[in-house]
Every structure is written in C-alpha cells, then in structure tokens.
Amino acid sequence: MTTKLLIAGDWREALSGDTIPVLDPSDGAEYARIGRGGAPDVDRAVKAARAAQDGAWGRMPAVERGRLLVKLSHAIAANAEELARIEARDTGKPLKQARADSLACARYFEFYGGAADKLHGETLPYQPGYTVMTIREPHGVTGHIIPWNYPMQILGRSVGAALAAGNACVLKPAEDASMSSLRIGELAMEVGFPPGAINVVPGYGEEAGAALSAHPGIDHISFTGSPEVGTLVQQAAARHNIPVTMELGGKSPQLVFADANLDEALPFITGAIIQNAGQTCSAGSRLLVEAKVYDRVAEAVSQRFKTLRVGPWDMDLDCGPLINKQQKTRVDGFIDGARKDGVAKLAEGAIAPNTPPGGYYVAPSFFGPVTPESKLGQEEVFGPVLAAIRFADEAEAVRIANGTAYGLVAGVWTQNGGRQLRLARALRCGQVFVNNYGAGGGVELPFGGVKRSGFGREKGFEALYGFTALKTIAIKHG
Ligand code: NAD
Numbered sequence: 001m002t003t004k005l006l007i008a009g010d011w012r013e014a015l016s017g018d019t020i021p022v023l024d025p026s027d028g029a030e031y032a033r034i035g036r037g038g039a040p041d042v043d044r045a046v047k048a049a050r051a052a053q054d055g056a057w058g059r060m061p062a063v064e065r066g067r068l069l070v071k072l073s074h075a076i077a078a079n080a081e082e083l084a085r086i087e088a089r090d091t092g093k094p095l096k097q098a099r100a101d102s103l104a105c106a107r108y109f110e111f112y113g114g115a116a117d118k119l120h121g122e123t124l125p126y127q128p129g130y131t132v133m134t135i136r137e138p139h140g141v142t143g144h145i146i147p148w149n150y151p152m153q154i155l156g157r158s159v160g161a162a163l164a165a166g167n168a169c170v171l172k173p174a175e176d177a178s179m180s181s182l183r184i185g186e187l188a189m190e191v192g193f194p195p196g197a198i199n200v201v202p203g204y205g206e207e208a209g210a211a212l213s214a215h216p217g218i219d220h221i222s223f224t225g226s227p228e229v230g231t232l233v234q235q236a237a238a239r240h241n242i243p244v245t246m247e248l249g250g251k252s253p254q255l256v257f258a259d260a261n262l263d264e265a266l267p268f269i270t271g272a273i274i275q276n277a278g279q280t281c282s283a284g285s286r287l288l289v290e291a292k293v294y295d296r297v298a299e300a301v302s303q304r305f306k307t308l309r310v311g312p313w314d315m316d317l318d319c320g321p322l323i324n325k326q327q328k329t330r331v332d333g334f335i336d337g338a339r340k341d342g343v344a345k346l347a348e349g350a351i352a353p354n355t356p357p358g359g360y361y362v363a364p365s366f367f368g369p370v371t372p373e374s375k376l377g378q379e380e381v382f383g384p385v386l387a388a389i390r391f392a393d394e395a396e397a398v399r400i401a402n403g404t405a406y407g408l409v410a411g412v413w414t415q416n417g418g419r420q421l422r423l424a425r426a427l428r429c430g431q432v433f434v435n436n437y438g439a440g441g442g443v444e445l446p447f448g449g450v451k452r453s454g455f456g457r458e459k460g461f462e463a464l465y466g467f468t469a470l471k472t473i474a475i476k477h478g
Contacts, residue, residue: 002022002032002033002034002179002182003019003033003034003035004035005035005037005041005045005199005200005201005202006182006185006186006189006198006199006200006201007041007044007045007048007196007199007201008044008045008048008051008052008195008196008199009048009189009193009194009195009196010195012041012044013035014035014036014037014038014041014203015038015040015041015044016036016038016040018035018036018038019033019034019035019036020033020034020035020036020175020202020203020204021033022034022090022178022179023176023324024089024090024092025091025092025313025320025321025322025323025324025359025360026089026092026311026312026313026314026320026321026355026356026359027312027356027357027358027359028325028356028358028359028360029358031089032179034175034178034179034182034202035201035202035203036202036203036204036207036208037172037201037202037203037207037208038203038207038208038211039207039208039211041201041203041208042170042172042201042203042208042211042212042215043211043215043217045170045199045201046141046143046170046212046215046217046218047217048195048196048199049141049168049169049170049196049197049199049217050140050141050168050196050217051196052168052194052195052196052197053138053140053141053167053168053196055194055196056194057166057168057193057194057196057197058138058166058168060194061117062116062117062119062166063116063117065116065117065163065164065166066112066113066114066115066116066117066164067113068113068191068192068193069109069110069112069113069116069160069163069164070109070110070113070114071113071191071192072109072113072184072187072188072191072193073106073107073108073109073110073113074106074191075187075190075191076102076105076106076109076184076187077102077103077106079102079183079187080099080102080103080106081099081102082183083098083102083105083152083180083183083184084098084099084101084102085098086179086180086183087101087102087151087152087177087179087180088313088314088320089179089313090151090176090177090178090179090180091148091149091151091176091177091313091320091323092277092312092313092320092321092322092323092359092360093276093277093313093320094313094315094316094317094318094319094320095313095314095316096316097275097276097320098313101150101152101153102152102180104152104153104156104443105152105153105155105156105184106156107156107443108153108156108157108160108161108443109156109160111160111443111444112160112161112163112164112464113160113164115164115461115464116164116165116166119136119164119165119464119468120135120136121133121134121135121136121470121471122134124472126474129476129477129478130474130475130476130477131474131475131477132472132473132474132475133472133473134470134471134472134473135470135471135473136165136464136465136468136469136470136471137166137468137469137470137471138162138165138166138167138467138468138469139167139219139220139242139243139467139468139469140167140168140219140220141167141168141169141170141217141218141219141220142162142167142168142169142170142218142219142220142221142222142467143169143170143172143212143213143215143218143220143221143222144158144159144162144169144170144171144172144221144222145172145205145209145212145213145221145222145223145224145225145233146158146171146172146173146174146181146224146225147174147177147224147225147226148174148175148176148177148323149177149276149279149280149281149323150276150280151173151174151177151178151180151181152180152181152184154224154247155171155173155180155181155184156443157443157447157458157459157463158222158224158458158463159171159198161458161459161463161464161466161467162220162222162467163197163198164464164467165464165467165468166468167219167220167467168196168197168198168199169197169198169199170199170201170212170218171185171198171199171200171201172201172202172203172205172208172209172212173200173202174205174225175202175203175204175205176323176324177323178200178202181200181202182200182202185198185199185200205229209229209233210232210236213232213233213236213237214236214239216240218237218240218242219242220242220243220244220245220467221233221237221242221243221244221245222244222245222247222456222458222466222467223244223245223246223247224247224248224281224458225247225248226248226249227248227249227452227453227454230246230248230454233246234246243466244456245448245454245455245456245457245458245466246449246454246455246456247281247447247448247449247453247454247456247458248281248406248408248449248452248453248454249281249380249382249406249408249452249453250281250282250283250285250380250406250407250408250409250429250449250453251285251286251378251379251380251404251405251406251408252272252282252283252284252285252286252406252408252409252410252411252429253284253286253287253288253400253401253410253411253427254268254269254272254284254286254287254288254410254411254412254413254437255288255391255397255401255410255411255412255413255414255423256269256287256288256289256290256293256297256413257290257293257394257397257412257413257414257416257419258290258292258293259414259415259416260293260413260414260415260435261413261415261435262293262296262297262300262413264413264435265413265435266297266300266301266304268284268411268436268437269284269287269297269301269386269437270301270304270305270308270386271437272284272411272437273285273364273384273385273386274308274318274319274364274384277310277319277320277321277322277362277364277383277384278319278331278364278381278382278383278384278385279322279323279327279382279383281408281453282408282409282431282438282447283382284386284409284411284437285380285381285385285386285387286377286386286387286389286401286404287301287368287386287387287388287389288389288390288391288397288400288401289388289389289390289391290390290391290392290393290397291390291391291392294369294388294390297388298346298368298369298388301346301347301366301386301388302346302347302366303347305346305347305348305349305364305365305366305386306347306348306349307349308349308350308363308364308384309349309350309351309352310349310350310351310352310355310361310362310363310364310384311351311352311355311361312355312356312359315352315355317352318349318364319349319364319384321355321359321360321361321362322360322361322362322383323360324360325360327360327382327383328360328361328362330381330382330383331362331381331382331383331384331385332362334375334376334379334381334383334385335362335365335385337375338365338367338370338374338375338376341374341375343367343368343370343374343376344367344368344369345365345366345367346366346367346368346388347365347366348363348364348365348366349363349364349365349384350363351363362383362384363384364384364385364386365384365385365386366385366386366388367385367386367387367388368387368388368389368390369388369389369390370387370388370389371389372389372400372403374387377389377400377404378404378405380406394419394422394423397423398423398426398427401427402426402427402428405451405452406429406449406451406452406453407428407429407430407449407450407451407452407453408429408430408431408448408449408453408454409429409430409431409432409433409437410423410427410429410431410432410433411432411433411434411436411437412424412427412432412433412434412435413435414434414435420434420435428450428451429449429450429453430446430447430448430449430450430453430457431445431446431447442459442460443459443460444459444460444461445459445460446458446459446460446461446462446463447459447460
C-alpha cells in the first residue's frame with residue numbers, strides 16, 4: 001500500500017514508477033518509501049474524482065454520505081493506536097500527541113458525518129408571485145494540500161468537511177508525512193466509499209502539489225502550509241478563478257495581565273508552545289506579560305522549561321524531534337541568531353541521553369525580554385522557542401499583539417470581565433481564547449486567520465459553507 005497512490009479506489013504505482021524515501025525524524029534513517037505522484041497521476045486522480053462526483057458519490061443522499069463518514073470515524077477510532085504509531089514514527093511526535101491526533105481525526109469524521117444532512121438553504125422574501133430559495137451545492141472536485149505537522153487532524157478537518165458537503169476529494173499529503181493519509185485512504189475504501197470519492201496522491205510539493213493547484217478540473221483548493229507556498233497555490237488557482245481556503249502560519253500571542261490566575265495560566269502557556277515541538281500553526285509563540293508580573297511569570301515559565309525533555313517518539317517525552325534536517329537548521333538559526341543579537345536565554349530544556357545521533361532534536365528555548373520588532377518577536381519559528389515580551393498597559397498589549405504580519409489565534413489571561421471582552425474584540429485574529437488556550441483544539445470551533453495567516457474557515461459547521469457554492473433559485477408563479 002505505502003508505495004502506491006489511491007486513485008479511483010485502486011492502489012496504483014505512480015506512472016513514473018518513482019518513489020520517495022521516508023525518513024524517521026527520530027534517527028534520520030530511511031524506513032519506508034512512498035509513491036512519487038506527479039502531474040499525470042494527479043490528472044488521473046482528478047478524473048476519478050469527477051467520475052465519482054458524476055456517479056455514485058454525487059447521487060448519494062446526504063444521509064448516506066453522513067453514515068459513510070461516521071463509519072470511517074469508527075474505523076479510525078478502532079485503529080487509533082495503529083494510526084498513532086504510524087503518525088508518531090512518520091512525524092517524530094510523542095506517542096501521546098499522536099494518540100490525541102488519531103482521536104481528533106475520528107472526531108472530525110464523526111462531526112461532519114452528523115452534519116452532512118443538516119446543511120441546507122433558505123427561502124427568501126422577495127416580490128409577490130415569487131418563491132425564492134437558496135440551495136447549497138458541492139463545488140465538485142476539491143483539492144486538499146496538507147502539511148506534515150498534523151496530517152491526521154488536518155485531513156480530518158479538510159477532507160471530512162468537503163466530503164460531508166458532497167465533494168469528491170484529491171488529497172496531496174506532505175512528502176515528509178504521508179503514511180497516515182494513505183492508511184486512512186485504505187480505511188475509507190474498506191468502509192465502502194465509492195471509488196474516486198477520496199483519492200490520495202503523495203508526492204513532492206513542486207510536482208504533485210503544483211499539478212493539483214494548477215489542474216483545470218479542480219473546483220476548489222484547501223491549502224494548509226506556509227504563506228509562501230500559499231501564494232503559489234493562489235496564483236495557480238487564479239488562472240482558473242476557483243475559490244481557495246488558505247490556512248497559513250501564525251505568531252500567536254498569549255497576553256498575561258497582572259490579575260490573571262497564574263496557576264491556571266502557566267501550564268497552558270508552556271503547553272501552547274511545546275505541543276508538537278512548536279510545529280503548530282497556532283502555537284502560542286509570543287508571551288506578552290504585564291510589567292508588574294513579568295519577573296514572576298518569567299521565573300515560573302523558566303522553571304517549567306528547565307524540566308522539559310526531548311527524545312524519540314517512542315520515549316513519549318515533552319517534545320519529539322523536528323520533522324526534518326531543514327527544519328532543525330532553520331530553528332537552530334533562530335536560536336543562534338537571538339544569542340548573537342544578545343537576547344537573554346532564560347531557560348532551556350534538555351535532549352534526553354541516548355537519543356539517536358541522526359535525529360532532528362532541538363532543546364526548547366525560552367527567551368526574554370524580547371523586543372516586539374525583533375526576529376523572535378515577528379517571525380514564525382515553527383519550533384519550541386518562546387519569546388517573552390513586556391508590556392505596560394492594555395493599550396500597549398493590544399498594539400504589540402496586533403503588531404505582526406500574522407493573525408491566527410490569541411490567548412488572554414485576565415480576571416477582569418470588561419477587559420476580556422475589549423481584548424476579544426480588539427485582537428486581530430481568527431480565534432481568541434480567554435483564560436484558556438487551544439493550540440489546534442476544538443473540532444466544533446471555526447478556525448482560520450486574517451492578514452498573512454490566510455482566509456476562509458475550516459473546522460466547525462462554518463467549514464461546510466466554504467466547501468459549498470450557494471445557488472439562488474427564483475421562481476415566478478404568479
Ligand atoms: P509548505 O507550505 O512547504 O508545505 C505544505 C504543503 O504544500 C505540503 O504538502 C507540500 O508538499 C505542498 N507544497 C510545497 N510546495 C508546493 C507548491 N509549489 N505547490 C503546491 N503545493 C506545494 O509548509 P510546511 O513546511 O509543510 O509546513 C510549515 C508551514 O505551514 C508553517 O509556516 C506553518 O505555520 C504552516 N501551517 C499552517 C497551518 C494552519 O492551519 N494555519 C497548519 C499547519 C502548518
């Protein structure tokens with residue numbers, strides 16, 4: 001299964017016959033190979049999806065579609081441990097995180113399975129003698145380009161919603177982490193999805209990904225990844241004027257005010273940057289602290305950072321390795337750069353003894369105080385690096401929080417009810433958590449960015465609107 005592509009319900013070799021090595025980030029060694037899908041394979045997958053859309057899948061009543069999604073949810077839950085192990089080895093993430101990811105993936109298919117027959121249009125007031133209604137129709141064939149950081153979760157939220165809305169999907173997983181997508185594709189076939197409803201074409205971004213975004217047979221693209229590649233995907237989609245959803249990166253702030261319940265806040269603050277070794281688009285990577293409590297908060301977070309341990313996925317520690325060598329080099333570059341710029345490193349965690357030498361390990365690092373304009377205050381590291389920034393008052397906190405190119409998520413820690421609401425409105429981002437923080441959490445909660453973090457919403461019921469086109473029907477009957 002692993003070296004093949006899932007097209008039209010069959011497992012086929014890439015037409016080129018080529019494969020891509022799969023490296024274990026925990027030791028850097030090749031442990032498998034996956035198919036290297038290219039433009040001709042993408043073309044076959046898009047045609048298969050179109051045939052499904054014009055055939056059994058497109059004709060299936062919404063309630064039956066929903067039942068199939070729920071069946072897939074049950075299959076994912078029943079195989080959750082196997083999927084977690086596949087994902088942990090493929091991405092390096094600690095097993096407990098991968099277990100949470102497989103259950104979240106099952107939950108997405110459960111949620112969207114339940115929603116499939118509850119998506120409907122409206123009747124609208126218009127002139128006498130008319131009946132006007134709207135209906136929600138699937139776009140047709142949707143393309144899904146997903147990254148390596150949470151393959152199962154992002155597959156669930158993106159493909160799950162698109163299928164529920166009646167689209168047929170072509171999924172291009174990341175070249176660094178395709179294994180769970182292939183296995184979930186296999187489970188989808190086992191539970192009875194019609195051939196072509198779900199196609200999985202692994203391959204390199206600039207080959208399979210670029211071919212998918214440029215394919216004239218695609219009606220909508222959901223992209224999750226870096227802003228730079230997001231721009232390329234939009235440019236390709238613009239040639240056919242098709243809609244896109246862009247889930248891009250972030251530099252999400254956590255704002256801690258002097259009146260916050262620090263005991264409650266502290267585990268969230270560390271967890272929000274440590275989860276998945278900081279390779280989370282909604283990682284809480286900036287810690288904005290009111291000057292009055294800065295020293296206290298910095299000290300408490302430092303203590304926690306000193307206890308953090310990094311190791312291979314199966315040691316199941318606080319952090320695993322980063323996904324690949326390039327990502328490690330990039331994150332090490334941020335840490336070295338901060339040191340050269342004279343930024344104080346307040347604390348760091350430790351790489352566990354006896355970790356395999358070839359793994360891509362980075363010790364979690366906590367810096368502060370960092371200036372809002374500095375690299376660590378502005379740029380997405382996508383690693384376990386937390387930057388503390390001091391603020392004097394609420395106005396300055398908002399200015400700093402909004403002062404990056406990104407706008408994905410924010411966390412606010414305060415007991416003051418008025419301030420909670422003021423900040424929830426003043427922060428420019430797609431999600432605000434007050435006295436809690438959910439890096440990636442909440443299947444039911446619409447998620448997405450503003451500014452450079454992207455546009456369109458995935459997750460929750462809202463995602464279904466993005467995966468449909470609204471048609472207005474006006475009937476003059478006298
Ligand atoms: P990436 O943009 O390099 O890759 C994402 C996907 O795009 C992969 O499947 C890749 O193969 C594909 N791709 C690469 N080049 C392509 C091209 N020319 N045309 C079409 N597809 C192409 O990102 P990454 O390195 O995998 O992930 C890290 C970045 O993704 C970070 O910036 C992070 O913030 C962002 N991210 C955002 C979210 C979100 O939901 N907002 C989630 C995860 C990751």
